[in-house]
Amino acid sequence: xxxxxxxxxxxxxxxxxxxxxxxxxxxxxxxxxxxxxxxxxxxxxxxxxxxxxxxxxxxxxxxxxxxxxxxxxxxxxxxxxxxxxxxxxxxxxxxxxxxxxxxxxxxxxxxxxxxxxxxxxxxxxxxxxxxxxxxxxxxxxxxxxxxxxxxxxxxxxxxxxxxxxxxxxxxxxxxxxxxxxxxxxxxxxxxxxxxxxxxxxxxxxxxxxxxxxxxxxxxxxxxxxxxxxxxxxxxxxxxxxxxxxxxxxxxxxxxxxxxxxxxxxxxxxxxxxxxxxxxxxxxxxxxxxxxxxxxxxxxxxxxxxxxxxxxxxxxxxxxxxxxxxxxxx
Amino acid sequence: xxxxxxxxxxxxxxxxxxxxxxxxxxxxxxxxxxxxxxxxxxxxxxxxxxxxxxxxxxxxxxxxxxxxxxxxxxxxxxxxxxxxxxxxxxxxxxxxxxxxxxxxxxxxxxxxxxxxxxxxxxxxxxxxxxxxxxxxxxxxxxxxxxxxxxxxxxxxxxxxxxxxxxxxxxxxxxxxxxxxxxxxxxxxxxxxxxxxxxxxxxxxxxxxxxxxxxxxxxxxxxxxxxxxxxxxxxxxxxxxxxxxxxxxxxxxxxxxxxxxxxxxxxxxxxxxxxxxxxxxxxxxxxxxxxxxxxxxxxxxxxxxxxxxxxxxxxxxxxxxxxxxxxxxxxxxxx
Amino acid sequence: xxxxxxxxxxxxxxxxxxxxxxxxxxxxxxxxxxxxxxxxxxxxxxxxxxxxxxxxxxxxxxxxxxxxxxxxxxxxxxxxxxxxxxxxxxxxxxxxxxxxxxxxxxxxxxxxxxxxxxxxxxxxxxxxxxxxxxxxxxxxxxxxxxxxxxxxxxxxxxxxxxxxxxxxxxxxxxxxxxxxxxxxxxxxxxxxxxxxxxxxxxxxxxxxxxxxxxxxxxxxxxxxxxxxxxxxxxxxxxxxxxxxxxxxxxxxxxxxxxxxxxxxxxxxxxxxxxxxxxxxxxxxxxxxxxxxxxxx
Numbered sequence: 001x002x003x004x005x006x007x008x009x010x011x012x013x014x015x016x017x018x019x020x021x022x023x024x025x026x027x028x029x030x031x032x033x034x035x036x037x038x039x040x041x042x043x044x045x046x047x048x049x050x051x052x053x054x055x056x057x058x059x060x061x062x063x064x065x066x067x068x069x070x071x072x073x074x075x076x077x078x079x080x081x082x083x084x085x086x087x088x089x090x091x092x093x094x095x096x097x098x099x100x101x102x103x104x105x106x107x108x109x110x111x112x113x114x115x116x117x118x119x120x121x122x123x124x125x126x127x128x129x130x131x132x133x134x135x136x137x138x139x140x141x142x143x144x145x146x147x148x149x150x151x152x153x154x155x156x157x158x159x160x161x162x163x164x165x166x167x168x169x170x171x172x173x174x175x176x177x178x179x180x181x182x183x184x185x186x187x188x189x190x191x192x193x194x195x196x197x198x199x200x201x202x203x204x205x206x207x208x209x210x211x212x213x214x215x216x217x218x219x220x221x222x223x224x225x226x227x228x229x230x231x232x233x234x235x236x237x238x239x240x241x242x243x244x245x246x247x248x249x250x251x252x253x254x255x256x257x258x259x260x261x262x263x264x265x266x267x268x269x270x271x272x273x274x275x276x277x278x279x280x281x282x283x284x285x286x287x288x289x290x291x292x293x294x295x296x297x298x299x300x301x302x303x304x305x306x307x308x309x310x311x312x313x314x315x316x317x318x319x320x321x322x323x324x325x326x327x328x329x
Numbered sequence: 330x331x332x333x334x335x336x337x338x339x340x341x342x343x344x345x346x347x348x349x350x351x352x353x354x355x356x357x358x359x360x361x362x363x364x365x366x367x368x369x370x371x372x373x374x375x376x377x378x379x380x381x382x383x384x385x386x387x388x389x390x391x392x393x394x395x396x397x398x399x400x401x402x403x404x405x406x407x408x409x410x411x412x413x414x415x416x417x418x419x420x421x422x423x424x425x426x427x428x429x430x431x432x433x434x435x436x437x438x439x440x441x442x443x444x445x446x447x448x449x450x451x452x453x454x455x456x457x458x459x460x461x462x463x464x465x466x467x468x469x470x471x472x473x474x475x476x477x478x479x480x481x482x483x484x485x486x487x488x489x490x491x492x493x494x495x496x497x498x499x500x501x502x503x504x505x506x507x508x509x510x511x512x513x514x515x516x517x518x519x520x521x522x523x524x525x526x527x528x529x530x531x532x533x534x535x536x537x538x539x540x541x542x543x544x545x546x547x548x549x550x551x552x553x554x555x556x557x558x559x560x561x562x563x564x565x566x567x568x569x570x571x572x573x574x575x576x577x578x579x580x581x582x583x584x585x586x587x588x589x590x591x592x593x594x595x596x597x598x599x600x601x602x603x604x605x606x607x608x609x610x611x612x613x614x615x616x617x618x619x620x621x622x623x624x625x626x627x628x629x630x631x632x633x634x635x636x637x638x639x640x641x642x643x644x645x646x647x648x649x650x651x652x653x654x655x656x657x658x659x660x661x662x663x
Numbered sequence: 664x665x666x667x668x669x670x671x672x673x674x675x676x677x678x679x680x681x682x683x684x685x686x687x688x689x690x691x692x693x694x695x696x697x698x699x700x701x702x703x704x705x706x707x708x709x710x711x712x713x714x715x716x717x718x719x720x721x722x723x724x725x726x727x728x729x730x731x732x733x734x735x736x737x738x739x740x741x742x743x744x745x746x747x748x749x750x751x752x753x754x755x756x757x758x759x760x761x762x763x764x765x766x767x768x769x770x771x772x773x774x775x776x777x778x779x780x781x782x783x784x785x786x787x788x789x790x791x792x793x794x795x796x797x798x799x800x801x802x803x804x805x806x807x808x809x810x811x812x813x814x815x816x817x818x819x820x821x822x823x824x825x826x827x828x829x830x831x832x833x834x835x836x837x838x839x840x841x842x843x844x845x846x847x848x849x850x851x852x853x854x855x856x857x858x859x860x861x862x863x864x865x866x867x868x869x870x871x872x873x874x875x876x877x878x879x880x881x882x883x884x885x886x887x888x889x890x891x892x893x894x895x896x897x898x899x900x901x902x903x904x905x906x907x908x909x910x911x912x913x914x915x916x917x918x919x920x921x922x923x924x925x926x927x928x929x930x931x932x933x934x935x936x937x938x939x940x941x942x943x944x945x946x947x948x949x950x951x952x953x954x955x956x957x958x959x
Contacts, residue, residue, distance in 0.1 A: 018799035023811060030815045126395075138947075142887070142940035144894050147914060147932035154925045204436040210391050211431075212451045212500070213423035226441045245806030249895045253918070264899050267814045279811045283803045290802075302441055302484045351693070 001305075004298055012287055017069070019283045024068055027276050028061065037270055038082055078277030083269050088277035091262060096281070098168065098258035099247045105178045106243040107236060110185035115232065117186075118193025122228075123220055125198065133190060140187025145246045149180035149253040166255040177254045181246045185239050192235050196228040203227070230301050237293035241286050338540045339365040339388070339427075339508055344402035346383050346392070346564075353612040357383040359564040359619075360402070360635070365508065365557075370534065370541040372555030372572070374548065374587070376608055380564035381544045382432070385510045388542075389429055390419055406508075425455040428501040432513040434494035438485040445471065445481030448500045455504045470499040474529060491522035495529070502533060509534070512544045527554060548591060552576065560584050563609050563619040569638070570645035580647040582624045618650070626651055690952035697948020700941035707938055711757030718751035722908050731924045741926040743917065745906075749927065753934050756908035759820065761938070763909070764889040767827035768882050774828070775835025776878060782836070783843030790840075797833045805830045806892055813901035823902040827889050838881055842874045849873075876953040883946035887939045894935055910935050 035051040036043070043051075052058050056067065071077045078088040117137070121130040156176060157165035164173050200206065201224050209223045210216075248260030255261065259278055266274035298304045346358040358380045365371045373381045386392045388404055390411065404411045406427065411419070431437045439447060448467035452458060458466065468478045474495040485493060494514060501509060511530065515523040531554055534541055543555055551558055551572065558575040560568040560583065568581040579585045586604035606623035609615055615622055617632040624631070630650050638646045691697055710717070720738075726746035733741045740749035782793040800808065809830040816822035894911030896902030898918075903909035905916040910931045917927030 014795070015798050015802050018795075019802045022799055023803075026811055026815050031817075138940060138943055139936065142943055143936040144891050144898075144911070144914075144932060146895060146898050147928070147935065150914070150918060150921055150928050150932070154921055154928075158922055158925075204431060204433060205439040207386075207391055208431060208437050208497070208500075209439065211389055211423055211429045213420045213425060213454055214450070215420060223439055223442075227439070230441075241804030242806070245804050245810075245895075248807070248810070249899060252899055263810070267810075268900060275811065275814050279803065279807060282807055286804055287802050300441075302443075303486050306484060306487065 001299075005295060008291055008294055012291060016284055016287060017073075019287075020069060020072060020280050021065065023276055023279050023283070024065055027272050028064075030270070030272060032270060033057075034082060034270065034272060072280070078280070079273035081266070081274045082271040083266065083274065088273050089281075091274070092259060092278060092281050095258050095262050096285075098256055099244070099251065099260055100285070101174065102177050102181050102247040102250060102256075102258070103240060103243040105174075106182035106185045106246065107240050109178070109182040110189040110239055110243075111236065114186040114189025115193045115229075117190040119197055119220075119225065121190065121194040122197035122201065130194075134194070137187040137190045140183050141191065143183075145180055145184055146249045146253050148183055149177065149250055152176045152180055153253070168256055173254075173256075177247075177250050177256060180253070181243060181250045184246060185243055188239065188242075189232070189235070193228065193232060196231050197224060200224045200228040230297065233293055233297045233300065237290045240289045244282060244286065336366045337364050338367045338369075338407060339542075340405040341384070341388070342403045342405070344384065344387060344404065345400045346380075346387055346397060347400050348397050350396055355611045356614055357397075357564055357611055358387070359614075361561075361564070361566050362402075363559050363566060363569060365540050365542060367507075367540055368538045369557060370543055370555045372551040372558045373542060373544045373561055374546065374551055374558060375561030376546060378608060378611070379561045380611075381561050382512050383564075384561075385429065385512050385542065385544055388510060389423055389427060391423070391429075421455070424451050424501075424506070425504045426506055427508045427510065428504070428506040429510040430494075430497050430501045430512065430514045433517055434490050434497055435517070437497050438493060440485055443482045443484055444476075444488065444496050448496070448503050451500055452503050466503060467499075470503045471496070473502075473533070474499045491518050491526065494518060494526055498526070498530065498533075502537075502539075505537060506539060508540045508542070510542045510544070513546070514543075515550065516545070516547075523550075530554070548587065560587070563614060564611065565619060565648065566638075567620065567648045568646065570642070574642060574645040578642065578645065580641055580645075581620075581649050582626055583620050586623075618648075687952050691948050694948040694951060696944050697952075700944030700948065703941040704938065704945060707757055707941070708761060710754050711761050714751075714754040714758060718748075718754045720748040720751045722752045722755035723747060723906065724751075731920065731927070733924070733926050740930040741924075743913075743927050744920060744924075749913075749930055752908035752913060753910065753931060756910050756913060756931070757934075757938075759903055759907060759909040760890055760893060760911070760935070763820070763824055763827065763893045763903070764886040767824045767889045767893075768831065768885045770824065770828040771831035771885070772835050772878065772882050775832040776839045778832070779836035779839025779841075780843055783840040783847070793836070793840075797836055800829075800833045805888075806895065809892055809896065810899075810901065813896055818901050818904045820903055820907075823893055823896060826896070826901075827892055830892070831885055831889070834885070835878065835881065838877050839874070842877060846873055880946055880950040880953065883942055883949055887942035887946065890935060890939055890942075 033048070033052075035048050035055060035057055039048050039051050049058075056064060059067075068079075071079065076089060078092065080086065081088050081091060117133050121133045124130050153165045153176065156163045163176050164170075165176075167173055201220075206219060206224055209219045214223075247258070248263060250256070251258045251260030252264055259282070263275060263278045265271075266278070341364070342362050344358055344361045345356075348355040348357055361380075361384055363371065373384065375381050383392065383397070387399060388411070392399070399412065406422065411422075414422075438444065442450075445464065445467050448470055449460075449463045452463040452466050453460070456463070464481070468481055471481065472478060476492060476495060476499070480488075485496070488496065494517075498514070509530075514530065515526050518526060527550060530541070533539070541554075543550070545551060555572050558568075558570065558572050559566045560575070560581065562583050568575065568579070568584045575584065576588075579588050583604070589602050590604065604623055609619055609622070617634060618624070618627070618636045621627040621631040628651070636648050636650050638648050641647050691701075714722075724747060726742065728746065729738070729742055730746035731742060731744055732738060735741070738748050738750065740753065743749055743752070778793060778797075782790045803811070809826040812826040812829050813822060816825060890910075893902055893909070894914065897904065897909055897911030898915045900915070903912050905912045913931040914928055917924070917931070921928050
């Protein structure tokens with residue numbers, strides 16, 4: 001098991017490296033001259049040139065890349081923002097918790113609410129409950145989250161006045177953003193769970209379980225569910241990625257000072273270190289979450305688990321226990 | 330069919346099952362009747378798709394309900410009508426009085442539970458044994474089918490096909506059922522493993538006096554293990570009798586076709602003899618005798634309504650309106 | 664003995680030869696919801712194509728006197744802040760939103776399938792390198808990658824398509840690779856080769872239907888996702904910007920007015936939802952119809 005963890009961690013490193021290089025390269029090709037933007041329209045050519053040299057913009061691609069990699073990985077420094085000349089990493093760490101909160105709540109709700117809906121749908125296939133749940137879920141995955149956010153604001157903030165429409169400060173400020181962001185996730189998870197369960201219920205081993213005389217509840221919740229949840233684990237990792245993206249956009253609807261708003265401002269101001277740094281940071285966060293889901297998956301699926309474990313010592317324990325019974329009888 | 334009340338364990342009467350799929354009605358089983366006596370093994374022989382598995386699953390009532398529907402007939406277990414039992418009672422019977430071994434061992438076991446736990450689960454469900462005692466019983470069953478005790482905690486994917494099938498058999502027998510239904514238990518296995526598994530089933534059966542319904546398409550298996558034989562074609566039993574009767578005096582043209590298809594080692598032939606034509610489409614069965622389109626002896630009579638079973642020889646029944654004529658013909662041939 | 668005429672044997676050719684396409688179409692038709700989705704999306708496409716001829720007003724025809732009015736008989740969906748008819752803008756905007764989706768997916772599918780096919784077919788070093796590169800791309804969640812590319816390229820119709828396509832290529836590549844690997848293992852391919860089936864015939868009759876099925880389903884769902892992401896990009900200032908009547912851009916323009924004029928935001932958003940819903944439902948139906956294991 002430890003071997004597997006270490007193996008996965010090691011695999012993550014070249015990927016993160018690759019992502020950094022990728023994002024750096026993508027941003028490298030933006031048109032426009034940051035030095036000029038910072039110095040403003042009235043600066044003279046020499047001043048701009050001096051600024052460029054100071055920022056290291058006159059260096060060739062590879063030198064800049066290596067410097068950047070060195071900064072990011074050895075010193076943990078994501079550069080300085082053009083907007084406010086502050087450390088990008090500092091800004092990101094200030095703001096990310098709010099984005100992360102929305103994304104995490106979203107995933108949590110999709111597990112707590114989405115999975116049970118999917119199960120009841122699958123078990124009562126084609127009943128009205130199933131049909132309604134699935135149509136609502138379909139609508140849920142079809143609507144843009146920010147539009148849902150706007151609709152919720154219209155209803156709950158403007159018309160009813162129950163919840164604040166923007167900003168942060170109290171837990172109530174987070175209710176609408178979280179609901180808007182999680183609707184998609186809950187709906188998607190319900191659909192996935194349903195289809196996973198339906199596939200499992202058709203399997204031969206479920207008929208075997210019934211033929212053993214087990215009650216329907218045991219068959220569904222013990223035999224079927226454990227198998228159906230295995231692919232759901234992988235999906236949860238991807239769902240977190242989508243929730244992160246959704247949270248970024250939701251922040252602009254609710255003016256939440258998280259990473260999303262930061263990135264949008266940075267994009268408008270052509271603040272490339274900030275954009276770069278944010279994207280790389282998000283990629284690292286996402287990769288960590290995927291790593292965790294892979295580990296959980298390996299733990300839960302005995303077919304994977306047995307590859308990384310030696311023969312269980314417990315089997316000898318059973319044998320001995322059985323032997324003791326033999327002796328005592 | 331003779332009904333000797335005390336001796337009859339299972340009695341199937343006029344069982345009919347349909348499947349509703351994509352707007353079509355598929356008549357899988359059409360008026361099947363047979364008895365299984367205590368300690369006796371009935372072999373149900375027929376081609377794939379003849380309806381044998383459906384018959385088996387109907388006995389245990391594990392047919393998938395939405396597409397399938399039992400449209401008629403009764404099944405009596407020790408005199409009790411299984412179809413009228415509430416689900417709760419039925420669950421007590423499944424795995425305990427009647428159990429089933431399914432065809433494909435590769436998918437019959439739950440991949441996320443250990444082999445031993447799956448057997449223990451069945452044991453504990455049908456008895457009040459403590460966990461430790463139940464586990465001991467499972468270990469005993471595993472050893473009985475030739476699997477060492479240490480493998481109790483291993484998962485199905487760590488076993489080969491033949492061993493998986495043995496686990497399934499252990500699971501089916503762990504509660505000492507009175508009737509074991511084995512649906513093509515050796516079809517997915519190699520010939521050598523087949524022999525082992527069949528031997529094992531046979532011995533276990535003899536030790537415990539278990540009745541068995543063995544579903545197969547392999548006449549060799551039937552010869553080795555069964556006492557009575559029912560030949561199934563297009564959801565009907567077309568011939569029924571003891572093994573000796575069927576093997577020595579096959580009457581129904583289909584049965585004769587089956588036996589005729591077996592290559593003989595001592596006779597040189599250029600082509601294998603096959604029954605011409607194809608099995609009928611269960612959603613579109615032919616009128617009258619369902620075999621008539623492929624039968625060389627078919628006449629107008631064969632199209633008129635459902636053909637009844639006639640007793641040709643004592644205890645030997647055949648569903649053919651020309652059976653008696655054919656009898657004379659066969660007698661001359663032999 | 665007995666006399667008897669031979670009765671007609673059953674004709675083995677009775678059942679019509681049914682091609683794969685016919686069977687799939689037939690199964691799809693039985694799915695009422697999928698049919699509804701198909702009809703809706705085709706209607707929306709037709710409306711978008713013929714918009715200049717059927718829209719009640721010009722999409723940029725301003726009428727400041729009647730600005731920001733809610734739904735009325737003259738303007739079924741109301742007007743926006745410049746007095747432009749929202750219904751006409753939505754109809755014309757379909758040309759942008761739908762085209763972005765289709766073009767982005769088309770591009771991503773072609774590139775992705777090619778990459779995946781190379782990886783799956785040649786295996787070895789090609790496979791390894793391609794897989795590792797895909798890993799890197801997929802380490803960034805889809806929307807975020809599109810945002811990054813969009814930020815570099817700037818707003819605009821073509822840039823939006825490129826940004827979306829890049830985000831979707833890895834999924835198509837992986838799917839195609841899996842298809843190819845699966846097919847190579849399949850016995851029926853060996854069987855076809857063993858009866859001397861010509862290569863081309865093998866590819867067309869055996870390989871293609873099985874390889875294309877998941878791609879078709881994925882493509883349909885991806886168009887749906889693209890429309891959503893394109894709208895998000897427009898909303899945050901990338902992608903297509905106002906005054907272009909792309910549906911997301913309309914939402915972005917209308918968001919400042921939701922307090923008093925929510926209709927400016929409700930209708931474009933509902934249109935997006937309708938289009939994406941239809942595509943999702945159609946995609947689901949296609950997946951069920953193409954699944955060989957699924958017996959209804």
